Amino acid sequence: MEVWTVVAKLIGAGLAIGLGAIGPGVGIGILGMGAMNALGRNPEARGPIMTNMILGIAFAEAVAIYALVIAILLIFVA
Amino acid sequence: MSTKNRSSLFLKIAVLAAGLLAMIVVSFLGSEVGSGIFGLTPVSILKVEAPKYHPAPERPFPSLPITNTMITAWISIMVLFLLFFIGTRTMKLVPSGLQNLLELIVESAANFIEDPAGKKHGRWFFPICTTIFLFVVANAWVSLLPGFETIHVNGEPLLRSANTDLNIPAALAVVSFIFIEYWGFKARGVSYLTTFFHVGPLWSALRLIGAGKIKAGAGGLLNGFVALFAGLLEILSHLIRMVSFTFRLFGNMTAGMILVMIMIFLVPWVLPSLFYGMEAFFGFIQAMIFAGLTLGFACAAVMEEE
Numbered sequence: 001m002e003v004w005t006v007v008a009k010l011i012g013a014g015l016a017i018g019l020g021a022i023g024p025g026v027g028i029g030i031l032g033m034g035a036m037n038a039l040g041r042n043p044e045a046r047g048p049i050m051t052n053m054i055l056g057i058a059f060a061e062a063v064a065i066y067a068l069v070i071a072i073l074l075i076f077v078a
Numbered sequence: 079m080s081t082k083n084r085s086s087l088f089l090k091i092a093v094l095a096a097g098l099l100a101m102i103v104v105s106f107l108g109s110e111v112g113s114g115i116f117g118l119t120p121v122s123i124l125k126v127e128a129p130k131y132h133p134a135p136e137r138p139f140p141s142l143p144i145t146n147t148m149i150t151a152w153i154s155i156m157v158l159f160l161l162f163f164i165g166t167r168t169m170k171l172v173p174s175g176l177q178n179l180l181e182l183i184v185e186s187a188a189n190f191i192e193d194p195a196g197k198k199h200g201r202w203f204f205p206i207c208t209t210i211f212l213f214v215v216a217n218a219w220v221s222l223l224p225g226f227e228t229i230h231v232n233g234e235p236l237l238r239s240a241n242t243d244l245n246i247p248a249a250l251a252v253v254s255f256i257f258i259e260y261w262g263f264k265a266r267g268v269s270y271l272t273t274f275f276h277v278g279p280l281w282s283a284l285r286l287i288g289a290g291k292i293k294a295g296a297g298g299l300l301n302g303f304v305a306l307f308a309g310l311l312e313i314l315s316h317l318i319r320m321v322s323f324t325f326r327l328f329g330n331m332t333a334g335m336i337l338v339m340i341m342i343f344l345v346p347w348v349l350p351s352l353f354y355g356m357e358a359f360f361g362f363i364q365a366m367i368f369a370g371l372t373l374g375f376a377c378a379a380v381m382e383e384e
Contacts, residue, residue, distance in 0.1 A: 051370075054366075054367070054370075055367070055370055055371070058326065058367040058370075058371065061330075062322050062326040062329075065329030065330060065333070066325055069325055069328070072133065072332065072336075073133070076133060
């Protein structure tokens with residue numbers, strides 16, 4: 001059934017990016033909390049703290065990007 | 079400032095903000111989507127064609143095997159080459175103008191790299207990490223110029239951001255992987271392989287069993303096999319880095335491109351400028367992350383085990 005394929009693809013894409021962004025969102029928030037705590041304790045160490053926070057956020061964000069790529073694949077390619 | 083100057087400045091800012099807001103609202107109501115929602119007629123000048131995205135890059139000249147992302151990559155290579163060539167043509171000891179800007183870029187990169195890596199390893203890492211950073215940021219920023227995705231040749235866009243083609247981030251990721259392993263071997267010789275093959279715990283457990291202490295040896299045997307498995311997992315983690323580097327850069331840049339295309343389709347005036355700014359920022363951040371992660375993994379690879 002042609003229409004149910006399209007329905008399944010769209011629901012799949014929505015679920016992929018919707019559920020896939022929960023984890024990284026929480027993870028980045030926890031990273032931010034750690035960075036804020038460290039910055040509050042020691043404002044002079046701003047440079048290394050910010051650099052390492054950005055690095056950690058890149059790792060967490062990559063997982064959300066994997067989910068986004070699957071959603072894009074489902075809508076435009078499959 | 080005096081109250082008269084301050085109130086006239088406030089008035090000017092208020093008029094500007096109101097004008098921009100009016101342009102946003104008018105263009106949203108005049109475009110296809112907004113007029114459809116409110117039942118008005120769309121204005122032809124605000125008609126933008128619906129965004130069309132293919133993951134694979136298109137070939138604007140059907141007879142030549144050249145994709146539009148290749149053309150963009152060549153353009154960004156040319157831009158980088160011309161920038162550095164013109165800036166260093168007449169080199170002065172005390173720099174000024176373009177040479178000053180280039181020295182700022184090179185010196186900031188050198189400080190960023192030597193911080194975790196130390197002076198000796200920093201010298202090894204500097205060329206590759208800085209080139210990766212400059213190439214990715216040039217690709218990202220060159221694709222914000224007018225003409226990208228709008229000039230059509232034979233029905234296909236002539237130019238497309240080079241980071242949105244899966245091949246170019248993949249090539250950079252493979253280069254990163256090759257150089258990280260090369261630096262690992264260069265710094266530690268063949269003992270770099272001990273990161274992957276942890277035979278130490280298993281060997282000492284077998285020696286214990288061989289010496290007759292069965293009970294202690296049996297516990298150590300389990301530890302030995304777990305350590306061996308962890309070492310093999312390290313090989314997988316090194317190989318998976320290529321995939322994660324590729325998709326991190328590709329996904330971020332593609333999502334940015336689709337976002338800008340959809341914004342231009344929904345609200346053609348004023349609002350896409352904000353998203354262009356966001357694209358520029360994200361391009362810089364992703365370039366820094368790619369180069370920074372290459373640097374981080376390289377530092378981990380050359381570190382001597384205590």
